Amino acid sequence: MSAVAEVPVAAVADARKAGDWLLIATAILLCVWVLLPIYLLIVNALSSPGEVTAFPKRFFPSFDFGSLSFFIEFAGVARALWNSVLVASLTMVLAIGFGAPAGYALSRFDFPGKETFRFLVLMTRAFPLPLLALPLAVMFIRTGLDDTAIGLALVHTTLALPFAVLITFSLFSGIPVELEEAAWTLGCTRWQAFRKVILPLALPGIAASAVFAFTISWNEVFAAAVLTIENRTLTAFLLQSLGESPLYLKFAGGAALVVPALIFIFAVRKYLFAMWGIANR
Amino acid sequence: MPATLFLCIFFLYPFALVAFEAVTRDGAFTLDNFRTMAGSWKFPVTVRNTLLLAAIVVPIQLVMALLMASVVSRLETGRSAALYVFAIPLGISDLAAGLIWLAIFDQSGFLNTLLSSLGVVDKPIMFLGYQSKLTIFIAVALAEIWRATAIMMVILVAGMGLIPKEYYEAAEVFGASPWQRFLRITLPLLRPSLQTAIILRVILAFEVFAVVAALGGTNLPVLMGETYNWQFTLQDRNVAAASALLILAISIGFTLFFLRVLRVPKEARI
Numbered sequence: 001m002s003a004v005a006e007v008p009v010a011a012v013a014d015a016r017k018a019g020d021w022l023l024i025a026t027a028i029l030l031c032v033w034v035l036l037p038i039y040l041l042i043v044n045a046l047s048s049p050g051e052v053t054a055f056p057k058r059f060f061p062s063f064d065f066g067s068l069s070f071f072i073e074f075a076g077v078a079r080a081l082w083n084s085v086l087v088a089s090l091t092m093v094l095a096i097g098f099g100a101p102a103g104y105a106l107s108r109f110d111f112p113g114k115e116t117f118r119f120l121v122l123m124t125r126a127f128p129l130p131l132l133a134l135p136l137a138v139m140f141i142r143t144g145l146d147d148t149a150i151g152l153a154l155v156h157t158t159l160a161l162p163f164a165v166l167i168t169f170s171l172f173s174g175i176p177v178e179l180e181e182a183a184w185t186l187g188c189t190r191w192q193a194f195r196k197v198i199l200p201l202a203l204p205g206i207a208a209s210a211v212f213a214f215t216i217s218w219n220e221v222f223a224a225a226v227l228t229i230e231n232r233t234l235t236a237f238l239l240q241s242l243g244e245s246p247l248y249l250k251f252a253g254g255a256a257l258v259v260p261a262l263i264f265i266f267a268v269r270k271y272l273f274a275m276w277g278i279a280n281r
Numbered sequence: 282m283p284a285t286l287f288l289c290i291f292f293l294y295p296f297a298l299v300a301f302e303a304v305t306r307d308g309a310f311t312l313d314n315f316r317t318m319a320g321s322w323k324f325p326v327t328v329r330n331t332l333l334l335a336a337i338v339v340p341i342q343l344v345m346a347l348l349m350a351s352v353v354s355r356l357e358t359g360r361s362a363a364l365y366v367f368a369i370p371l372g373i374s375d376l377a378a379g380l381i382w383l384a385i386f387d388q389s390g391f392l393n394t395l396l397s398s399l400g401v402v403d404k405p406i407m408f409l410g411y412q413s414k415l416t417i418f419i420a421v422a423l424a425e426i427w428r429a430t431a432i433m434m435v436i437l438v439a440g441m442g443l444i445p446k447e448y449y450e451a452a453e454v455f456g457a458s459p460w461q462r463f464l465r466i467t468l469p470l471l472r473p474s475l476q477t478a479i480i481l482r483v484i485l486a487f488e489v490f491a492v493v494a495a496l497g498g499t500n501l502p503v504l505m506g507e508t509y510n511w512q513f514t515l516q517d518r519n520v521a522a523a524s525a526l527l528i529l530a531i532s533i534g535f536t537l538f539f540l541r542v543l544r545v546p547k548e549a550r551i
Contacts, residue, residue, distance in 0.1 A: 019459070027352050027359070030345075031366045037427060038369070040391050041381045098287050120288055132295045139295075158291040163481070167436065170473045174443040205439050211371065212432070219374035221491050222509070235376055242495065247387070254380030261372030265365065 038258060045255035049248040071252035080237040081256070083149060084218060087233055090153035091160055091217035092210050098157070099164025099213075100206055104194070106165065107172035108180075132158065133223035140227065147229050155223045160213035167212065171205035172198070214264065218257075303522035314523035318511070327502040334418070334503065335486035338425045342482060345426070346433035351463065353434075354441050364438065371431040378428035379495025383409075386420045386496065409496060417497040424492045429485060433478040440474025441467065476543040483539065484532045504528050 048064035071077060106114065133155055145151035175198055183193035224236035232240070238253045245253075303314055318324060349367045356363055370378070385391045386408045396402045408416040444467065452462045468475075490505040505528065511521035 023352060023355055026348065027356060027363050030349055030352065031363065033427070034366050034369055037381045037385060038373075041384050044384050102285075117285060120285075120292070132292070132299070136291070136295050154291060158288070161287065166477050166481070167439075170436075170477045171439065173473055174440070204442075208435055208439060211435075215372050218372070219376070221374070221376055235374055238376060239491070239494075247389075250380055251384055254377045254384075257374050257377035258381070261374070261377075262369060265368050265372045 038262075041251060041254055041258060044248070044251035047248075049246070067248040067252040068255075071249055071256065074249065076232070076237060077234075077256075080232050080234045083228070083231050084233040084235065085260075086149045087153045087156060087224075088214045088217040090150060091156040092213040094153060094157040095160035095164045095213035096206065096210050099161050099209065100168045102161075103165045103168025104172050104198075106169045108177065133226045136223075136227070146227065147231055149231065152224060152227050152231075152233070153217070155227060156217040156220055157213075159220065159223075160216045163212045163216065164209045167209040168202070168206060171202050171209075175201050211265070215261070218261065218264075299522045299525055302519050303526045306519050314519045315527075317517075317520050318523050318527070321507075323502050323507060327504055327507050330418070330501055331487060331489070331504045334422060334425070334489060335483060338422055338429075339479070339482055339486055341426055342430045342433055343479065345430045346437055346478065349430070349434045350437040350441055351467070353438055367434055368431050370428050371435060373428060375428060375489075375491040376495060378424050379492040382420055382424040382427070382492075383495055386416070409500075414501060417501045420496050421489070421493055421501060424496060425486070425489060428492065429482065432485075433482055436474050436478040436481075437471065440471045444470045472543055476539060479543070480536050480539050483535050487528055487532050487535075504531075 043060065045067055046064065047067065049067050049070065102117075105111070106117070136155055140146040140151045145154070179197050179201075180193045183197045184190070188196065219235065220233075221235045221239050224233040225239055228236060234253075234257060238250075238257070241253075242250065304310055304312065306313055353360055353364050353367065373381075383390070387393075388407050388409075390408075392408070393402070393406060396406070397404070407413060408420060448466050448470070449462055452466055457465065488505050489503055490509065493501055493503050493506055504524065508521050508524040508528065511517050511524055
């Protein structure tokens with residue numbers, strides 16, 4: 001009797017084990033898919049200029065800093081790097097400052113013009129950026145915002161804001177309004193309920209949308225190229241030298257764009273992890 | 282609301298300017314700009330390339346993002362490491378992504394090295410030359426899939442985190458297989474996140490530019506690239522504005538479509 005019962009149990013355990021292996025194999029495969037191209041770029045960046053243009057290529061870096069030092073000493077690179085960081089940080093603060101309250105309001109209140117606002121937000125996302133930046137360039141020259149970090153950050157915020165609103169909206173929509181109502185019945189004011197109940201639940205998601213805001217600004221090429229002349233960001237700088245620059249300068253520049261991104265994502269990884277942690281509550 | 286005011290100044294006003302420029306020339310109302318745009322020999326190819334790229338890239342990304350999100354939420358050990366690795370392309374510029382794949386597909390790149398060391402080819406192939414439109418297309422599609430899947434993945438992971446675990450436990454008690462649980466619980470409850478992820482991604486797919494610029498140059502014209510061309514190379518702001526309005530119209534069309542198809546009834550929200 002017991003022997004009959006044991007067979008299915010063992011089969012289920014086997015199936016589960018096979019499932020685990022499949023899961024781990026898939027995870028590793030996906031990791032390789034993401035990491036391998038980056039690794040190859042880093043190999044290029046850590047090779048001497050001669051090796052970069054040679055064929056066939058080696059799959060391991062020779063740790064020659066010729067390409068990188070050429071890139072760093074290239075006129076204007078250090079300044080472009082600083083501008084990129086400055087603009088991206090400003091964008092992040094502005095986008096969350098404007099976006100999160102709007103996302104909350106969209107998910108909780110019925111106000112006149114709600115549908116219009118939602119449509120406006122989506123439409124912003126649907127608009128190609130370079131032409132948005134061009135009329136603004138004229139406006140900025142009039143107001144003295146041209147060629148400044150804050151001017152470019154304002155344009156980048158226009159791009160990042162809809163992301164922030166949409167993401168926080170879907171986030172707040174996912175948090176039951178009953179939790180808030182419970183807090184009110186227990187004597188919380190609207191603000192207290194938001195701060196003590198909703199915010200801790202929403203914080204990982206807000207952090208995620210801050211990642212988007214920073215990324216959007218860091219990645220952005222066109223508005224940066226149009227709106228800055230002296231204070232170019234790194235992307236604008238690379239794009240404008242794309243045509244004439246040799247391969248090793250391109251790859252070193254690409255690596256310079258990628259490495260801070262790796263560090264940035266690493267810095268917010270615990271928020272990404274906390275986002276997962278919501279499921280475990 | 283401050284967000285509304287901000288959008289009015291930095292979006293509606295420039296948008297109105299561009300729309301005005303698209304339908305006028307030297308101050309008079311005209312549809313010539315649209316005629317010039319559609320009359321260009323590149324125009325049909327451009328539209329076809331852009332739509333084809335979106336149609337191929339987005340579904341693959343949706344599947345991959347769902348797979349990644351499922352893997353992340355089911356991993357027992359190393360899930361934060363996996364989440365970190367999957368999220369890396371999120372921080373990578375489209376320009377950098379183009380350069381990364383250039384390192385692979387370039388004539389002296391890694392793919393050629395691999396192929397020749399395996400003896401498949403005798404001498405390096407020009408993958409990105411002007412005669413090889415198909416390989417350029419594949420390279421751009423791969424770079425786009427590689428780069429932008431993470432955006433969808435993070436939104437979906439956040440959405441999956443909000444699905445109560447009890448639902449899965451209940452389903453397991455009733456003997457639902459993992460696949461059934463995914464189909465009957467995850468997908469329906471993930472609908473708000475899916476909606477956001479798909480809309481963002483589809484619209485971004487129509488704006489593909491820097492990846493194409495880095496990999497194909499002008500050999501694979503896409504809508505954004507042509508708009509850029511009209512603006513800077515051909516110095517015709519009005520036609521550029523018309524071209525921009527076309528991208529806008531396509532994007533809004535698809536946005537409304539997905540809003541309707543994946544609509545979330547208020548009472549069905551968790």
